[in-house]
Amino acid sequence: MSLANTDNVSKSTGKQVSWQIKKAVTGNIVPIVFTLLCLVGAVIAEASPIFLLSSVIIRLARNLLLVFSLIIPVVTGLGLNFGIVLGAMAAQIALVAVTHWDIGGLGGFALAALLSVPLSIVFGWLTGKVLNKAKGNEMITSMMLGFFANGLYQLLFLFVLGGIIPMVNETIMLPSGIGVKNTVSLKGIKYALDDVLKIGYETLTIPVFTFIVIALFAFVIKFLLQTKLGQELRCVGQDMNIAATSGIDVDRMRIIAVILSTVLAAWGQLIHLQNIGILQTYGSHEQVGLFAVASILIGGASVTKATIGQAVLGTFLFHLLFIISPMAGQNLVGEPQVGEYFRAFVAYGVIGVSLGLHAWQKQQAKKHMLEE
Amino acid sequence: MSEPILQLLDISKEYYGNKVLKNVSLTVHPGEVHALVGENGAGKSTLMNILFGMPVIHSTGGFSGQIIFGGEQASINSPKDAMEKGIGMVHQEFMLLPGFTITENLKLNREITKHNVVSKLLGEKLKSLDMEAMRKDARKALDTLGVDIDEMLPVEGLPVGYKQFIEIAREIDKENVKLLVFDEPTAVLTEMEADLFLKAVEKLSASGIAILFITHRLSEVMQVADNITVIRDGEVVGRLTREEATIEDMARMMVGRKIDRIEKAKKIHNGSQENILEIRNLRVDMPGELVKNVNLDVKKGEILGIGGLAGHGKIGIANGIMGLYRASGQVTFKGEKIKLNNPKDALLRGMAFVSEDRRGIGLLLDESIEKNIVLTAMQVQGKFLTKFFAGVNFADSGKIRGHATKLIEELDIRCTGPEQLVRRLSGGNQQKVCIARAITLEPDLLFVSEPTRGIDVGAKKIVLDLLLKLNQELGMTIVMTSSELAELRSICDRIAIIYDGKLEGILPPDADDTDFGLMMAGGHSDKAKEVS
Numbered sequence: 001m002s003l004a005n006t007d008n009v010s011k012s013t014g015k016q017v018s019w020q021i022k023k024a025v026t027g028n029i030v031p032i033v034f035t036l037l038c039l040v041g042a043v044i045a046e047a048s049p050i051f052l053l054s055s056v057i058i059r060l061a062r063n064l065l066l067v068f069s070l071i072i073p074v075v076t077g078l079g080l081n082f083g084i085v086l087g088a089m090a091a092q093i094a095l096v097a098v099t100h101w102d103i104g105g106l107g108g109f110a111l112a113a114l115l116s117v118p119l120s121i122v123f124g125w126l127t128g129k130v131l132n133k134a135k136g137n138e139m140i141t142s143m144m145l146g147f148f149a150n151g152l153y154q155l156l157f158l159f160v161l162g163g164i165i166p167m168v169n170e171t172i173m174l175p176s177g178i179g180v181k182n183t184v185s186l187k188g189i190k191y192a193l194d195d196v197l198k199i200g201y202e203t204l205t206i207p208v209f210t211f212i213v214i215a216l217f218a219f220v221i222k223f224l225l226q227t228k229l230g231q232e233l234r235c236v237g238q239d240m241n242i243a244a245t246s247g248i249d250v251d252r253m254r255i256i257a258v259i260l261s262t263v264l265a266a267w268g269q270l271i272h273l274q275n276i277g278i279l280q281t282y283g284s285h286e287q288v289g290l291f292a293v294a295s296i297l298i299g300g301a302s303v304t305k306a307t308i309g310q311a312v313l314g315t316f317l318f319h320l321l322f323i324i325s326p327m328a329g330q331n332l333v334g335e336p337q338v339g340e341y342f343r344a345f346v347a348y349g350v351i352g353v354s355l356g357l358h359a360w361q362k363q364q365a366k367k368h369m370l371e372e
Numbered sequence: 373m374s375e376p377i378l379q380l381l382d383i384s385k386e387y388y389g390n391k392v393l394k395n396v397s398l399t400v401h402p403g404e405v406h407a408l409v410g411e412n413g414a415g416k417s418t419l420m421n422i423l424f425g426m427p428v429i430h431s432t433g434g435f436s437g438q439i440i441f442g443g444e445q446a447s448i449n450s451p452k453d454a455m456e457k458g459i460g461m462v463h464q465e466f467m468l469l470p471g472f473t474i475t476e477n478l479k480l481n482r483e484i485t486k487h488n489v490v491s492k493l494l495g496e497k498l499k500s501l502d503m504e505a506m507r508k509d510a511r512k513a514l515d516t517l518g519v520d521i522d523e524m525l526p527v528e529g530l531p532v533g534y535k536q537f538i539e540i541a542r543e544i545d546k547e548n549v550k551l552l553v554f555d556e557p558t559a560v561l562t563e564m565e566a567d568l569f570l571k572a573v574e575k576l577s578a579s580g581i582a583i584l585f586i587t588h589r590l591s592e593v594m595q596v597a598d599n600i601t602v603i604r605d606g607e608v609v610g611r612l613t614r615e616e617a618t619i620e621d622m623a624r625m626m627v628g629r630k631i632d633r634i635e636k637a638k639k640i641h642n643g644s645q646e647n648i649l650e651i652r653n654l655r656v657d658m659p660g661e662l663v664k665n666v667n668l669d670v671k672k673g674e675i676l677g678i679g680g681l682a683g684h685g686k687i688g689i690a691n692g693i694m695g696l697y698r699a700s701g702q703v704t705f706k707g708e709k710i711k712l713n714n715p716k717d718a719l720l721r722g723m724a725f726v727s728e729d730r731r732g733i734g735l736l737l738d739e740s741i742e743k744n745i746v747l748t749a750m751q752v753q754g755k756f757l758t759k760f761f762a763g764v765n766f767a768d769s770g771k772i773r774g775h776a777t778k779l780i781e782e783l784d785i786r787c788t789g790p791e792q793l794v795r796r797l798s799g800g801n802q803q804k805v806c807i808a809r810a811i812t813l814e815p816d817l818l819f820v821s822e823p824t825r826g827i828d829v830g831a832k833k834i835v836l837d838l839l840l841k842l843n844q845e846l847g848m849t850i851v852m853t854s855s856e857l858a859e860l861r862s863i864c865d866r867i868a869i870i871y872d873g874k875l876e877g878i879l880p881p882d883a884d885d886t887d888f889g890l891m892m893a894g895g896h897s898d899k900a901k902e903v904s
Contacts, residue, residue, distance in 0.1 A: 226500060226501065227485075227488075229497040229498055231483055231501060232497075234472070235469060238469040238471050239469055242467050242468070242480070245467060246480045
């Protein structure tokens, strides 16, 4: 009996080690797969590393805060908040206002940041209200909410501005005087934040100040999650029932999470647009949710778990892939149009693949539990 | 003896005219360990729900009787009232967050906080957590229980035993606890963990906390309880002190009830030597009914009963074999291994299943009786279909109607006709529709889970008679899972008792009450007589 026992033990430790390796791989399967994809893509694209690096750095500065804005709702158990599109809209409304008043520079940027806060709080509150009615289906609900809000947004910019609210400004408005132009130049606030402090080296530019601001927000998010408020948010995220029985106001916490996310997203969109310098009035916000979600998923975050580190890694990999894939596509097929197709393909494909991989991961874990 | 901390006087409670508690009285003194023993459905949980002011009690018309706590008449209208008075409850299912550390769980929403720069400006909610102080408190509570575990470990992945201790630690960390209620605390523990737990209970009671201990592990009762109250069918049937109690007495009191055995006319030689089904190392991941390792043979032509207390996995067996929950192990049916996790395979090989979840997965409630009856046979076996071209099939409504009408008559389903919606039928008649569907498959082996759950007394007998008839006249092998021992004993040839996800033993239906009681409570199976 005892012999059989020891035999069993040694077998199980051997199994343990191989399981641990397997677990490390399956646990990080998403970032691993995408890192490999990036490597293969980079080889095919034959891109110079310095070019890739400089492109990715610019895109990191542009997008990180938007991706960060997804973390709090995930921690609170709301899944990936596609509703950050509403935050982006708030930012764009503020930007159009600032541009209309012709306030430029860092002051204009700060004013836009300030203006977007009340707007995004209201949007976030409304989103939170809706999501509380749709517990368990937050992701698809927030996505649809984004599409719905887009309709209202278009109504505002196409008819209400100039049509109902008088607004005279030749550079922004359509020639008819009703509705805002398709593209609005943001030259007043272009690089407002980036230009405070940046380091250039040959073709490489690093917007240091923007990165400092982003790091500050990362710190704020970390700090928030360590306070009593954060503890309650995390508690709600893990189990709404247990949270409720221990006296936490679940609905309120969820609304707070969505509001924080929406405000962060608004500021994230401002940082994004000050770098790009052009507002696509009817398009800039549309892909915001999609790209941010794709980024954080690539970093290994899931519907239930997301960290700052995953957001940074994910944004890096996603945008690297985003830059590489059209080049690789062109090198493979020799047709620039194919490259564009590859971009869209990558963004949607990434979400599909990483959600699929996460589901697979969960299944593996479950299977293992049964075998144990 | 000192002033009692808790007195329950003449507590009665009705659910929809059904008396579940009849004048139950109970007294607990500080520092006493009082065991409340009884079968499932005896009324233990209802009593505790009353003590805890659970909403379910007040939404169903309240209760009669008095609760006196700490010498004063107490009205407890919500769990919060109970907690404020100093009644702590350790739940059967864990209220723990897997991603939090032990300390965080212990202090859930009672976190110790301290000010930081931001919180001074923006308010209480932004205070930092004083993890060091929380840690100390957690350590203290865990030490009180004698648990040597790092208080900063995450709860996820801890053995169930530790989770139980964390639950208890959380209760004793609350400052004013005077009475602790444990609802089957050792049900999920291994023997060693249970020992540790019982030691902790002794420590707690030595510190003056009264403990009300609900369980059906009788050996544990003997180990720690000072006084024992046995309830059955909502009535107190025995009050014992530890000195006068014996396990056998308690087992008899717990189970004892008259059994009406439906005598069989032995037409078929039941219990032939041939195994129709062999189950080896079956594990089923059914939440709340985990099957851990079951080995069981079913003999051709018999009615095998599967009994046991709720949560021990008896329900999981049939669900696992039929592929409704993830299962692993080896199941051999008529000499061939079946594919697990594949309901179609199980059905095709000639097994059928009447689920315990009649309204959930057993029936299409908004479809007609006839559709419900033929559905599985149509889907799996391709019966009741007219074939036009290869692959294009239509339901053969004539055949369906004929078959349904025949079964409605045979099983005596009370309805307005085969087109009536199943939702409108009574529980007993719905159950008959389920059985009708199962026998439409013409199975060799029929699994029936909780066939009489939620149906009235008269209909119960009809359903049981029907099962017996199927067995006797058609020679169908039946495996019946039920929480009601009396019902198993009335028609089964052998009764397998499942305890803690494993087979505890097999008894003949006319075995002693004490044996059944002992087995269901995980008592030592050496007393069991194997029936061959």
